[in-house]
Amino acid sequence: GGGVRHDGRVSRRTLLRAGAAGAVTVAAGCGRGEPSIQVAVVWSTGELARFREVVARYGDVRVVSAGNDIDAFLRARHLAGTSPDVAILPRPGLVVEYARRGWLREVTPSGGYAVPVGMADLLTTGGRRYGVWVKAAHKSLFWHLPSLLPDPPRSWDELVQVTRRLGGPPRRGAGPAPLAIGAADGWVLTDWFENVLADVTTPGFYSALARGDADWGSRSVRAALDRLAELWSVEGAFPGGGRRALLTQYEDSVIDVVHRRRAVMVFEGDFVDDVVRAFSSGAAPRTFRFPGARMADRPLIVGGDAAVVFAGSDRGADLVRWLSEGSAFGPWLDAGGYLSPNVSVPLASYRDPVRRELATDLRTTDAVRFDLSDQLPGPFTGSDGVGIWRIMQDFFADVTGGVAAGEAIRRATGQLAAAARSAGGGR
Template sequence: MKTKRYILLSLSLLLVFAFALTACGQKPTEETKPAATEETKPVETEATAGTFLERAYAGEFKGTAVTMTGPFTDEDAVKFDNSVKAFEDATGIDIQYEGTKEFEATISVRVEAGDAPDIVDFPQPGLLKTFVNQGKVVDVSTFLPQSSFDNYNQSWWDMATMDSPTGSIVAGVWQRFNAKSQVWYPKDDFDAAGYQVPETWDDLVALSDQIAADGDKPWCVGIESGAATGWPATDWMEDIMLRTTSLDNYDKWTTGDLPFSSPEVKNALSLLTTLWDDKYVYGGREAIVTTFFGDAPTPMFDEPPKCWLHKQGNFITSFFPAGVQAGVDYDFFYFPPIDTQYGKPYLVAGDIMAMFNDRPEVRAVMEFFTTGASVKEWLAAGGALSPHKDASLDWYGDDVERGIAALVAQSTAVRFDGSDLMPGEVGAGSFWKAMTDYFSGSIDMDTALSEIDASWPH
C-alpha cells in the first residue's frame, strides 16, 4: 500500500512521510516485524484511517461474520463466547466459533479441502507449523499495528514465528495460556515447620535435604497417566532445560537440532535424577511410574503431610482434595532458576489463533485477540491466563490464577511445552516412554536418551 501523492513544498516532505507511515500502519517495521512478501502484502489498496480494530469499533464492518474452529467445547466454548460478546456487540461482527473434540483430524481435512475457517485456534503450535510450511496461513505481521506487538513479552512472538515457503512469518497471535513452572506446597504445615520458600536451585535442594532430615519425603511425584504415562516427566525436563541452557538451544532441542544425547539434555536429566531419588520422593523412585499424576499431590494434604512439594501446572488444583483453601491449606512458588545467566523463564502451554482467510473483518478480530479485552471475561470466570501486558490482575476471579499471572509477568522469557512442539512419535511417544523406563530402572540414562534420538523421524 503506497500513498501516491506528490508535494511540491519541501517543508512538507516530512509530514507526507509521516502520513505515509500512518497509512501503512498495518505493515510491520523492519526492526520488529518480518518484511511482507509480495504474496502476503495487505489486500487493501487505499489508505484508511485507523487500525482494523479501530475501524471495527467505528462500525465499518458491521453485519459481517468471521468463522472460527478449535478445541473449545462445552464449558470452554461458553467461556470463549462470553469473552468475545462485548466485541461482537460493539462492532456488529459475528464471531461464529464451532468447537470440536476431534479438532486435529477435522482441521486437517478442512484445510486440505480448501474449506478452512477464517481463524483457527491451535492448542499445539506443532500442527499449525505444518500448515505454515504449506503456505496456508496469513502472516499477521503484515497488518497488525506496533501496539499489538508491544502488548506481549517478545518470547510470545518468537514462538509465533514459523517458516513458510516464502520465509519466516508471524503465524498467529496468542490469546490465552496455562502455566507450568510452579511448585505447590501445604502452606499451613509448611509455615508451622519453619520452612522457607526457596529462591534458587541450591535453596530448593537445601529445602529438600532439610525436609528429608526431619524424617519426611520432600517430593510428591507421579507420572502414571494411562497411555500417556510419562508426560509429567517431560514437563520437568523442559523446565530444567530452560534453566540450564539458552533459549536457542531449547528451541533447537524441540526441533531435533539438539539431540537428546547432547551434554545439555543429559545434564538436565542428571539434575532431575538428583531430586527424583529414593531419599526425596514419597514412595521411593519405584513409585514414580505407578502413581497417577492426579493422585500424586494428595499426601501433601495429610496431617501431617507425607510429602511437601509438588511441581505441576495450574490445572492441578482440580485434583486437590475437596474443601482445601488456597492461601491457607496450600500455596505455590516459582520453580527457581538454576543458572542465573538464563534468567527466570516460564514454561507454558496455550492457544494461538491463526488466520486462513484475509478480509478486513478477520484482521480486526485477529487484532482484537492481541488485547487483554479478548480474554477478560474468561479471566473472571476462571480457567485461563492472559499473555497480554494490558490485562489487569484485577480481572482475575481466581486468586491462584491471579498469583500465577503475576509470576509469569515477572519472567524473563516464556517457552511452549517442548514435547508438544516435537513430532508426535517423539513428544507423545518415545520421550514419554523413555522417561518411564528410565525412572522405573529398566534402562539407564544413555539408553533412554539414545532411544529417543533414534525415534526422531527423518
C-alpha cells in the same frame, strides 16, 4: 509439556464427526444471511464456557470443542472441505505445519498486541505471521501445603534436601510423601525436564534443540537428566513409589496433595488451580517458583494457545485481530483462571492474586522459554505412549526402579537422539 494429547492419525469416527460438525454449522447459518463464524478449540467444560462468553461480545460466533485431539479433527475437516474459520491451537509446531501446507492465511494482530520475547517468533514461517497468542500457561510452579512445608525450598539443592528429609525410611508410613507426580501423563515429565533444562543451559541451546539444530546427547541434556535422576530416585519421594506414580494421572497427583494429603508438594502450571477449586479440602495450597541451581535462578517455562485463520476466511481474520486485543478477554479475566500472553494488559485487570503475580513474571523476566516439547516436529512432540512423552516415562521408570543414573541417562539420550533423527530434526 503440552497437556493436550496429540495423535496424527485420522480415524473414521473423527472423519464422520468432523463432517457432521461441518454440516451442522452450515445448517445453523441458513436463513440468516451469513452463517456464524466457526471457531474450533481444544477447551472443554469451564474453559469452553468462558471462551464462549468472550466471543459473545464480538457477534455471531459458533464455538466447537474438538476434544483433546484437535489435529486429527482439523485434518478430517480439511479432507471433508469443511474447515472452520478459526482454530485455537495448543502448539506452535502445528501453526507452522499448517501454514507450510497452505491451509492458513496470514494474520495481523491489533496495534496493542505485545508478547514476551520467548514467544514472539514461534508463530511465523518465511517471515510471515500465521497466528496470535490468546492464552498463556505459566509452567514453572510448585504447589504446597504451608502447614506441612512452612519454608519452601528456594534452590534445587534445597528441594533435594527437603525431599530426602520428608521421604526416606524413617518417615515411611508415618506421613505424606514429599512429592506427588502424575507420571502417567508424559507431558508432566517433559514439563519437569524443560524447567531443569532451562536452568542448566543457555537460551541459545534450548531454542536450538527445539529447532533441531542441537545434539540430544550433549552435556546440557545429560546434566538436566542427571539432576532429575538425583531427585526422582530419592527413596520414599512419591506416594506408593515410582510404579504407582506411573499409573497416576495429572489431576490425581494434585488431588493427592490438596484432598487426600498423601503428598506435601506437586509441580505443575497455573492451571492446577482448576483442580484445587474442585477438590481442595481445608487450607488452600500456596505456590513457589520452580527452583533453579542458585537462589536467584528461577526458570520460567510458558505454554500457550494460538488463534489461526483458515485460508479464504476474511471474517475469521477480523475475529482473530479482535481476539489479539488485550481487552477482548475481559470476561475471562474477571472470572479468574485466565493468564493473558499480551503484556499490555494492565496488571490491575487480574482479580486473582496468583495470576497477577504470574503476569508480572511474564513482563519482568528475560528468561522466558516456550514449552520445548510443544515445539518439536511430528510424533517427537509426544502423545500417549509416543515421542518424548514415552521416552521421559521410560527414564522415570528406570531411575525410580533402581537402574543406575548413568545407565538411565545413556538409554534416554539414545532414545531422544533416535526420535529426533526420525522426526527429521536434530542429531
